[in-house]
Each structure stands twice: as structure tokens, then as C-alpha cells.
Amino acid sequence: DADVTQTPRNRITKTGKRIMLECSQTKGHDRMYWYRQDPGLGLRLIYYSFDVKDINKGEISDGYSVSRQAQAKFSLSLESAIPNQTALYFCATSDRLALDEQFFGPGTRLTVL
Amino acid sequence: KNEVEQSPQNLTAQEGEFITINCSYSVGISALHWLQQHPGGGIVSLFMLSSGKKKHGRLIATINIQEKHSSLHITASHPRDSAVYICAPLTGNQFYFGTGTSLTVIP
Numbered sequence: 001d002a003d004v005t006q007t008p009r010n011r012i013t014k015t016g017k018r019i020m021l022e023c024s025q026t027k028g029h030d031r032m033y034w035y036r037q038d039p040g041l042g043l044r045l046i047y048y049s050f051d052v053k054d055i056n057k058g059e060i061s062d063g064y065s066v067s068r069q070a071q072a073k074f075s076l077s078l079e080s081a082i083p084n085q086t087a088l089y090f091c092a093t094s095d096r097l098a099l100d101e102q103f104f105g106p107g108t109r110l111t112v113l
Numbered sequence: 114k115n116e117v118e119q120s121p122q123n124l125t126a127q128e129g130e131f132i133t134i135n136c137s138y139s140v141g142i143s144a145l146h147w148l149q150q151h152p153g154g155g156i157v158s159l160f161m162l163s164s165g166k167k168k169h170g171r172l173i174a175t176i177n178i179q180e181k182h183s184s185l186h187i188t189a190s191h192p193r194d195s196a197v198y199i200c201a202p203l204t205g206n207q208f209y210f211g212t213g214t215s216l217t218v219i220p
Contacts, residue, residue, distance in 0.1 A: 035210075042117065042199070042210030050206075058207065059114075088154060099144045100203060101161040107154050 003027045006091050006105040014113050019078040021108050023091030031094045032074040033102070034058075034066060036087040043090065049074055050096075081112040115140040115202050115209035125217045132187040134214045136200035145183050146201040146208060147174050156199075159185070190218045 004025045013019055023032065034046040045058030047066040055066060063085060067075045078085055089108045094100040116139040126132055136145070144163040150156045160167050160174040162183075167174050171190075176183040183202075187194055197213040 040212060042212045043201075043208075044210070045207055048206070056206075090156065099161045099163060100208075101158055102146060102148070102201075102208065103158060104148075104156040107156075109154075 002106065004091060004093055004103055004105040006089075006108050008108060009106065010109045012111045012113065013081055015082055017081050017112075019081050019110065021076045021089055021091075021110070023074045023076070023105055025072050025091075025093045025103075025105075027093050027095075027103060028071075029093035029095050029103070030071065031096060031100065032068065033092040033094070034064075034074070034076045035090045035092065036060065036085075037090060037107075038087050046076065046089075078110075078112075081110075083112045086110060086112045115142070115204045117200065117202060117209050117211040119198075119200055119211040119214050121214060122212070123215045123217075125219065126190050128191060128218055128220050130190050130218075132190050132194070132216065132218075134185045134187075134198050134200075134216070136183045136185070136202075136211055138181050138200075138202040138209070140202075140204050141181075142178070142202040142204050144203045145176055146203065147183070147185050148199040148201065150197040150199060150213065152196065159198075187216075190216075192218045192220050194218050 033048040035043040091105040092102040147159040173186040201208040
């Protein structure tokens with residue numbers, strides 16, 4: 001079984017809809033991240049969390065919110081989706097004792113029409 | 114913000130060739146991550162290094178912190194090495210990702 005899982009893997013939605021992407025991990029890592037990837041651009045950080053009570057904005061947090069429900073679960077929400085949020089979204093985890101080497105989930109392909 | 118540049122952007126090689134992918138960055142870092150993204154989109158960690166050199170199988174990663182530069186080498190390249198290779202320097206609590214080098218190895 002995969003160490004980092006994401007649901008859904010693919011989602012098509014309409015402008016204005018609320019969307020939640022979920023991430024779960026079995027690696028026992030405290031640190032979790034949400035990134036988005038757009039064609040021609042590097043991965044960009046949306047939010048990150050170093051433990052259940054710690055949530056931090058990344059480079060591109062506008063239009064997104066997150067919830068860290070437990071050490072193993074980190075959800076990303078788009079409150080009112082817009083077309084330029086169409087992208088590939090990745091969740092990742094890391095262990096600060098291992099230089100924060102990132103372990104990625106399989107990605108969620110989100111299309112906003 | 115750390116500006117990350119990778120070169121080349123695209124690379125085509127014959128099977129068996131020695132491959133070098135370069136990464137330079139603009140701001141001091143504590144570590145650097147090399148990743149591989151498969152055609153299907155999945156991202157796999159290759160190396161995490163803070164100094165010197167690391168080797169894993171046919172892959173070698175080096176870093177020169179003072180020069181703000183890292184290289185990824187692939188010896189005896191194989192078609193299964195075809196992927197996008199991404200470097201990501203760690204500055205503070207955040208990784209800054211390059212746009213990747215797309216490698217195609219032809220049999």
C-alpha cells in the first residue's frame with residue numbers, strides 16, 4: 001500500500017463550487033505539505049503543517065484553506081473554485097530528522113470549468 | 114524566494130550515454146533535493162544532500178554550497194531513465210522547485 005495517498009485522483013468541477021482534496025499518510029511523519037504544479041512552472045507551495053496545531057501559508061495560499069485533522073491527515077479546500085485553479089495537486093510529507101526529504105502522494109488532477 | 118535554474122530544459126540521449134543535469138540557485142540553502150517525475154506524474158525522491166556527493170546505483174548527485182550549484186549524473190543511461198528530473202533547494206522551511214529537465218533516452 002502507498003505511504004501517501006490522495007483522494008480523489010481526478011476531479012472535474014464547475015466555477016464557484018467548493019472542493020476538498022484529501023491526503024493521508026502512514027509514514028508517521030509530522031510534517032505535511034500541499035503543492036500545485038502547472039505546466040512550465042515548478043511545484044509551488046500552497047500550505048504546510050509541521051504538526052496538528054501548526055498551519056502555515058506557503059507561496060500561493062490565496063483561494064485555498066487547509067485542515068490538519070490528525071497527524072496522518074491533511075486536507076486542502078478550494079472554497080469557491082475558479083478556472084485558474086486547474087492544476088495538478090500534490091501532497092507531501094517529511095521528517096525533519098531526515099533533512100525534510102519529501103515523500104509525495106500520487107497527485108490529484110483538478111479541472112475547474 | 115530562491116530562484117532556481119536547471120539546465121538543460123530538455124535532453125535526448127542514446128542508451129548508454131553519461132548524462133549531466135545542472136541546477137543553480139540564488140540564495141543560501143541548508144540542503145537540496147533531487148526528484149524524478151515519471152511520465153504518469155508520480156514524483157519520487159532520488160537524493161537529499163547538504164554537502165559533497167551521494168551515489169545510488171547509476172545515479173550520482175553532487176553539490177557545491179559555496180558555488181550555489183548542484184549536478185545530477187546518470188551513468189550508462191537506459192530508456193527507463195526517461196523522466197523529468199527536478200531539483201529543489203531548501204531555504205528556511207521551504208523548498209523552491211526548478212521547472213525540471215526532461216530526459217529522453219533512446220534505445
